[in-house]
Amino acid sequence: MNAEQASGRERPGLVTRALVRGLAWDVGAPLAAYYVLHLAGATDWAALLAATGAAACRLLWTAFKGHSLNPFAMLMVIVFGLGLGLSFLTGDPRFLLLKDSAITGGLGVSFLVLAALGHPLTLDAAKTWSPERAGEMDREFHRNPGVRRWHLKISAVWGAGLIAEASTRAVLVxxxxxxxxxxxxxALAVTVFAALIAWTAWDLKRRQAARSS
Incomplete structure (x- = not known):
């Protein structure tokens, strides 16, 4: 096996790790900060402030590391920042729970809209974890129709999944x-995000296994 073939076999694992870790950090870290504090009895304002801070730290870190702004992390700052603003509007506990749906639903709509515009958020998530390969990922996305279709499919699934999660919560409230x-x-948020990340990793491995067979 030559070096080029070896690199070709290692690349799927690298792409999988980059995408899953990017999504886990960009989405998981702010959500973890929010729900851990929420379940620990912190006020909704404090939990949202922590989530916004976690998203902002992620945005600053990726900007420092990659010398560019991470659109995904920026979106999380905006989404949780809006939730923080909404928390001042009313003390109704049902409204505060519905606000969680506004956060994940807004994120889901963003996945769908940006995918429709040809800029899937999954590509940004992968690039932020492997900034040294960002240029290669961009070129592959624009030159390879299969890669482009896959990113658009994954973004559509994430968008639909998050909107379904938000809708389910709105009814259960x-x-x-x-x-x-x-x-x-x-529990609903953690389950849906974990399921989406696991499905993304599985689908990428399945796709690349089919290509190599």
Missing amino acids: YLLPIDVMVGVSA
Whole structure:
């Protein structure tokens, strides 16, 4: 096996790790900060402030490391920042739970809109974890129709999944008691994000296994 073939076999694993780690950091870190504090009894304002801070730290870190702004991390700052602003509007506990749906639903819409515009967020997530390969990823996305279709498909699935999560929470907010719904809301977010990340990794490996067979 020559060096080029060896590199070709290693690249799928590198791409998988880059994409999954990018999504986990860009989405997972702010959500973890929010729900850990929320379940620990912190105020909604404090939890949202921590999530916004985590997203901002991620944005600054990727800007420092890659010398460019991370659109995905910037979107998370905006989404949680808007949630922070909304938390001042009312103290209604059901509204605060619905705000969680606004956060994930807004993120889901962003996935779909940006995919429709030809700029899938999954590409940004992969590039931020492997900035040294960002240029290569961009070229592959624009020159390889298969790679482009795959990123658009993954972004569409993430968008649909997050909108479904937001819609489910919005319905459950009015069906379950508030104290029960607080825990259900956190579990719903963690489950959906974990499932989307796991499915993304599985689909990428399946696609590349089919290409190599």
